[in-house]
Amino acid sequence: MAVNAAQQAPTPNWPYGSNSSGEGQVHENPEWEKARKALASITKSQNSTKTSPTNLTPQQTGPYQPTDSPAMQQQQYYQQWYQQNQQQYAGYPYPYNYYYPMPPYGGPYPPGQYGVQGGYQTPTTPTGQAPAMPMMEDQSSSYSSQPPPPATPQPPPQSPTSTDQPPPPPIPPPPNAQFPPSPSQTPYNPNGTLPYSPTDSNPMMQGYNSGQIRPGYQGYQAPAYLPPQQQAPGQGPYGGPGRVDAKKPNNSNMNKGDQQPWQRMKQAPGTGAVKFNIQKRPYVMGNQNFTSGDQAPGLASPTAANPSPGSAPGTSNTSTGSAQTRPQDWPQAMKEYVQRCFTACESEEDKDRTEKVLKDLLQSRLQDGSAYTIDWTREPLPDLKPKQSRWEAIPQRSQENAIGRGGATRGRGGARLGNYRNVFSQRSPSSSSSRSSSRSPSPHSRHRDRSRHHRSDSGSQSDSSMSSDLRLPLSRRQQKAARGRGGERGRGRGAAGERGRGRGKANRGRRNMEDLSGGIGKKRKGGNAGLDFHDPNREAKKQSRAARFHTKLRTEPLVLNINVFDLPNGTQEGLSWDECPIVGTCQDITKNYLRLTCAPDPSTVRPVSVLRKSLIAVKAHWKSNQDYVYACEQMKSIRQDLTVQGVRTDFTVEVYETHARIALEKGDHEEFNQCQTQLKALYKDCPSDNVGEFTSYRLIYYIFTKNSGDLTTELVYLTPELRADPCVAHALELRTAWALGNFHRFFRLYKNAPRMAAYLIDKFVERERNLALRAILKTFRPSVPVEYVQSSLAFPDLDSCVAFLTGLGVTFTPSDPSKIDCKVSSVSLTTS
């Protein structure tokens, strides 16, 4: 393999960041391979890669499980998490680790809840990822707090007769409930698929509980930690492999062909460090487990898909995978896109992550067919960022502390620590992006980062190839070179954005790791420290910053939402009535008005012929009785019937005019205005002889409201014919007099008001009289006769005038009570 070649190429002194061109070339191949792998894996998944039971076997085969179901991917986070925990326990001989330690912790939920929802639900629900982050925190804080798993003793881990396919309980049973089923389910799944299925979480729980039982662990470890350990035992040997599978599904896929060599290279670095790893990955012989664990998440995710909880033979998966898409069939653009993604990767971890992300993405794209339609060239590169970022650091520390305290098994503890750290380190690159680290890029930190990075790399590599310890250093170097290369290339192509991000994360992660883990990292440091120093880092950061603004194009077709506006006000009602005209059948002449709240019933609606009689009857009744309440109600019911039947004729006009007059006479301005509004609209269709009359009313009403704006608009629409109308002419004159303060003329017009205009003027005549009186009192000296005021202000008689005057506090001259003392009155009037 080209990869091998790359390894061989010894770059003993790896200069910082310097990517020798030659090496870079060599490395290109690996990237391509990655891409190919990814594609292949996808196809496999789609085809429903058979998770052959053999693969699942606790032995190394585990990693190969092709579990492509998206659910798996979701759980990636959990897995990582879980791994951490496991690593702590790595010391333990439990080979079987579950992937889903997460649920027991129920991270998102307060520790107390632990048993119940949190743990279980999270894994099942796709959204569960998000909670994963909080979980981390919770763990740290909650370690002590969390109640040990329910006392219900689980069957000893090994004891459970593991049915390969535990029925996946869709809903997380209450903690207690979970336990009983658990034994059967999880631990023994030969397929290893179980861990992936959301339902598996329950089994996890079980395992956890059982673990608690063990006194030894509890002793030194915080309860929180226990669960993972315990789980491990419960799951027994099977769990281990299953987990492995999850982590390195890719490998499984990859392994099938050339890729194995590639993986070996990776492995090499990890081998040195940890002893306990074995449990996790039985197949991985040595320490590499830790590292492998880190990488695992990345790899696992893509493959992790096996959704079918029990799917022993993976056949079920196959069914899901639509045979539709073969890599050959893929759109060229998409292939290129995949390539771009991988070229953008700078580190192996990135690649792994990219791979899994890509897998999801492509799969979904292919399935819904959008792969052929979307513009791949504009597709953003996958975001590698794991979501947990911030929280990790803290939990780690706390965990470490806990471990440190646990004096009982010192030796072990130490070992665990080591593992633990490793795990962390591994994990951190992917997940944790402590911002502080990114901010302060001190060279020192970079070195460290480097070192860790190597470690992690080694781990990942270790997975596939057990033996390659010797190769490790070389492989690392190569990888680095490859990274550097990849980065450069990516930049050149302009695809750098994503890569940058990945980088940034990786760096941050590394740093964190450094901080946390002293020993191992340092060892590596010496050798590798300088490597990372090349610019790409900075650029990557920049790009990652820029990536924030990366455009996300909308996925669904854009449809302009040109809204339909409401119909113009008046017409809406009319239209609706017009559409479904009804003809009334009611023959009653009188009818009480009821506001309609539902569709009108024809039997209660009077036809026009009846309404005519009704109108006459109402008029007669009004003339004889002057009962406005009655008249108004009857008129309203008539109006309603007309509206309901969509009648807009001269008769309608007549009804409204009648009602308007009656309302005007009684000073019911509400009804009057309603009628006026309707009449204005009606006159456009059915002009009547009374247009002038009601136009004049409108003008006068504007005077009343002092609405000069509407008055002006009204003037605009006055046709000469209308102006000639006596009513309108009068109203116009009145308006002029009013505007000029010519009260004499105003009141003269008031006295001569045609039709019912006087009723309207009555509304504001007081106001005008008041104003006029002020002018009079201020103007005349020394006095003014009451008669003059009475005639000028159009009082019907002297008494009413006097009453008005006295009401205002006007003073009469002492000598002659028929005269007003203007000076005194003016003062009192203005002050009042």
Add this chain to the structure above:
Amino acid sequence: MAHITLNQYLQQVLEAIDSRDGAFCAEMLSFKHPHVANPRLQLSSPEEKCQQLLEPPYDEMVAAHLRCTFAVSNHDFVEAYKCQTVVVQYPLSFQAHKEENCSSSLCMCGKGKVGDMLEKAAEQLMSCFRVCASDNRAGIDDSKKWGMLFLINQLFKIYFKINKLHLCKPLIRAIDSSNLKDDYSTAQRVTYKYYVGRKAMFDSDFKQAEEYLSFSFTHCHRSCQRNKRLILIYLLPVKMLLGHMPTHQLLKKYDLMQFADVTKAVSEGNLLLLNEALVKHETFFIRCGIFLILEKLKIITYRNLFKKVYHLLKTHQLPLDAFLVALKMMKVEDVDIDEVQCILANLIYMGHIKGYISHQHQKLVVSKQNPFPPLSSVS
């Protein structure tokens, strides 16, 4: 710019967004920009293209904008308005000037619409305005509040069109209480004062109106003759009411000869001529909404007329009959002695004449000093 392809256009928009170049971005979405006339951009369904290049919500905005240009070019204003509405739905993330142009284009569309469309447009603008007004966090430099005045001016425009002057009040208050009041661009301030002045005029607050409109007129850019004329249409009546008569030159310069006769009649106290002039140009005055204001010039005319009577009689005790004769000469219909008293009463009440009426003797007694104080000093 006028002939760029769609791709170029979208690319430019994209760049503008990326570089946060609000001004340019606004231009690209504006209706005053030449790209609007570009037939290559007038598409009936630009959605797909926009979608490929821009991220939401920009793609939708741009698509709507392009379709709007298409509609406008087809004189389908209603459709254009609808599109434009979509464009304006996304004001939230914009910088102030971006909004400005968005809404400016909206108003251009709004012009062709009937009343209810205008009201809808006003609602849209109002929502923009609220966004601007509530932008308290941004610094003074990039605050959306800079967009407030523009939006307010557009709202004024609509409100004046639909005769809802009462809706202007809160807007005026918002600006009055704004600490940026005097820092807006002159153009915006000129427009603002123009509308506020008009409003004050309709509210019969002539002093205020004169102040605002004068500001507008003097600060209006000298090349904006049309705007200056618009301002003058309202400034002239106000000025005349306050006693400042425009010169013939001014009227000629701005093509406002409709006012010539009015001016002459008022200063001469020629009521007859005034009535004729008002009738003659009634439509023009009514359309401008100043007919009612000009009508009030009659009061000034009365005053000038009576002043002449006073000068003729050269006495402080003027018989009311003399005024009656004068009014009859001006062919005022149906005038009687009581009406003369009424008119005089009003003039005295308003301060145009210093003096009093002796009802008993039917005489007007005027002050010996300055019985007809200059109009500018009145009230």
